[in-house]
Amino acid sequence: MKLLAVLFALLFANAAWNPARADCPLDLGRGTGLVIFSDHYMIAFRPDPLRIEVGEPFALVFNVCTKSGSAGELVVVDAVMPEHKHTMNYRPSIVSKGDGRFRAEGLVFHMAGHWEISIDVRAGEEIERLTHDYYIK
Amino acid sequence: MRRRPLTAALLASVLVAAIVAPAAAQAPPDWSEAEIRLVGRHGPWPPPPARDPSNRISGTPAGIALGEHLFNDVRLSGDELMSCATCHQAGRDWSDGRALGKARADLDRRTPSLWNVGYSHWFGWNGAGDSLWSQSIRPILDPREMGGSRERASRLLREDKQLACGYERAFGAKPDGDDERLLVDAAKALAAFQATLVSPRTRFDDFRDALVAGDREAASRYGLAEQRGLQLFIGAGNCNACHLGPRFTNGEFGDIGIAFFVRPGEVDSGRLGGLAALAASPFNLLGRYNDDASGSSALRTQHVRRLHSNFGEFRVPGLRQVGRSVAYMHNGGLATLEDVVRHYSEVSPDRLHSDGVPLVRSLGLSAGQSTDLVAFLRSLDADPPPHPAPPPLCP
Ligand SMILES: [Cu+2]
Numbered sequence: 001m002k003l004l005a006v007l008f009a010l011l012f013a014n015a016a017w018n019p020a021r022a023d024c025p026l027d028l029g030r031g032t033g034l035v036i037f038s039d040h041y042m043i044a045f046r047p048d049p050l051r052i053e054v055g056e057p058f059a060l061v062f063n064v065c066t067k068s069g070s071a072g073e074l075v076v077v078d079a080v081m082p083e084h085k086h087t088m089n090y091r092p093s094i095v096s097k098g099d100g101r102f103r104a105e106g107l108v109f110h111m112a113g114h115w116e117i118s119i120d121v122r123a124g125e126e127i128e129r130l131t132h133d134y135y136i137k
Numbered sequence: 138m139r140r141r142p143l144t145a146a147l148l149a150s151v152l153v154a155a156i157v158a159p160a161a162a163q164a165p166p167d168w169s170e171a172e173i174r175l176v177g178r179h180g181p182w183p184p185p186p187a188r189d190p191s192n193r194i195s196g197t198p199a200g201i202a203l204g205e206h207l208f209n210d211v212r213l214s215g216d217e218l219m220s221c222a223t224c225h226q227a228g229r230d231w232s233d234g235r236a237l238g239k240a241r242a243d244l245d246r247r248t249p250s251l252w253n254v255g256y257s258h259w260f261g262w263n264g265a266g267d268s269l270w271s272q273s274i275r276p277i278l279d280p281r282e283m284g285g286s287r288e289r290a291s292r293l294l295r296e297d298k299q300l301a302c303g304y305e306r307a308f309g310a311k312p313d314g315d316d317e318r319l320l321v322d323a324a325k326a327l328a329a330f331q332a333t334l335v336s337p338r339t340r341f342d343d344f345r346d347a348l349v350a351g352d353r354e355a356a357s358r359y360g361l362a363e364q365r366g367l368q369l370f371i372g373a374g375n376c377n378a379c380h381l382g383p384r385f386t387n388g389e390f391g392d393i394g395i396a397f398f399v400r401p402g403e404v405d406s407g408r409l410g411g412l413a414a415l416a417a418s419p420f421n422l423l424g425r426y427n428d429d430a431s432g433s434s435a436l437r438t439q440h441v442r443r444l445h446s447n448f449g450e451f452r453v454p455g456l457r458q459v460g461r462s463v464a465y466m467h468n469g470g471l472a473t474l475e476d477v478v479r480h481y482s483e484v485s486p487d488r489l490h491s492d493g494v495p496l497v498r499s500l501g502l503s504a505g506q507s508t509d510l511v512a513f514l515r516s517l518d519a520d521p522p523p524h525p526a527p528p529p530l531c532p
Contacts (some may be wrong), residue, residue: 034242054382061233081493082493083493086493087442089389089444090442091441106439108437110387137174
């Protein structure tokens with residue numbers, strides 16, 4: 001179900017996206033990913049390993065595209081539990097893989113429940129924050 | 138009790154109540170799909186053997202054998218009177234039967250049991266160790282504990298024939314590294330041994346497996362009080378927010394409102410001090426003694442973050458064999474499981490400065506609920522088989 005929704009989001013995202021940026025590669029190597037938008041950005045990402053386990057380190061792999069076609073940079077990735085008002089006990093590090101691809105390493109969700117992932121990106125001076133809600137059982 | 142004339146109807150209703158009430162109390166609780174999933178996450182037990190990529194002799198029979206001999210060897214201590222086994226005794230669930238550790242000096246923290254220690258990722262109540270082997274160096278060098286040294290440990294490995302032979306079998310080379318490296322190798326052997334200490338299966342595990350398999354018959358062998366206590370644990374009590382997984386801990390840190398004053402004017406800063414000690418240690422996983430070339434074992438150490446809330450946080454203890462302990466919490470401040478449950482039932486919200494939905498809040502449990510919760514916690518205990526003495530290293 002969930003996977004289907006994600007795949008659907010992927011297809012839809014491709015269709016709705018500015019054709020000039022059709023080369024924004026949303027496939028993250030394993031065929032599945034999450035996509036989030038703003039006025040300026042489209043970001044595809046997926047966890048590595050694909051299944052996040054409570055208390056186990058994981059990474060997020062990203063593809064950051066901008067509407068203008070200029071290079072987007074992933075600045076900070078973080079996560080909080082909004083209900084409990086706490087962050088992760090770890091601060092992820094980010095490595096650029098070139099071509100708008102990034103890898104954020106060192107995330108750990110140490111509790112089950114609702115986590116809000118924040119993704120700070122920029123293409124120029126201004127940093128914009130995109131968020132994504134993740135529920136882990 | 139004063140006798141009063143009762144009408145027939147009243148009498149009947151009293152009788153019905155008398156018959157129905159105990160029957161209702163005895164009915165096994167219903168388990169929803171969601172609850173069964175939550176219970177399932179506390180198993181299966183035992184897990185696969187622990188392997189530590191930062192320790193090249195982890196899981197090897199020769200490493201484990203050497204480690205067990207060192208664990209019992211008083212010559213690692215400065216006065217040759219104390220071994221690891223002095224405080225971590227096989228017959229006392231690998232602890233010492235005391236509320237607070239005691240060596241040359243009184244210690245400020247309780248000696249934790251070593252059951253299932255191989256599955257942790259932070260060690261010590263404050264998480265100052267990031268590997269089982271680095272945690273095993275601390276008591277050797279600490280003047281308040283064994284008061285040993287690099288020189289003493291390396292001399293022991295080089296000069297004792299049995300240990301030297303055990304070393305060669307474990308590491309595939311003679312013990313001729315420098316003193317510090319040999320101390321680290323001794324600790325890696327100690328770690329290999331400790332990682333084999335896995336607590337036995339319990340009545341809870343039988344219930345968990347039966348529930349997950351849908352075997353009502355087998356599940357019904359678990360007591361009703363235990364079942365109700367378990368429902369509280371994963372439900373209204375919210376205990377599994379921190380005490381999760383097969384070991385009943387997320388391996389991280391929390392503040393549940395236990396005093397952190399050691400003595401007037403002196404505090405145990407818990408996790409905050411642990412992070413400082415971790416960063417300062419030459420034996421942490423970012424240092425030269427990590428055997429893991431892939432670097433993945435150092436991920437947590439590399440990314441761990443210092444937070445204001447770390448002050449007064451202590452590691453979430455696992456709960457297997459918990460009822461067999463003589464004291465609870467990092468400071469041994471609570472004597473019984475009943476005291477622990479009373480703490481969670483009555484803890485003051487003022488002590489738990491939480492901005493959001495509090496993870497720990499006074500639960501206001503009834504007497505019956507408290508009994509149930511204790512009964513559940515006790516079902517996590519089982520008698521381990523006797524631990525045999527290790528065979529000679531090189532007969
Ligand atoms: Cu939380």
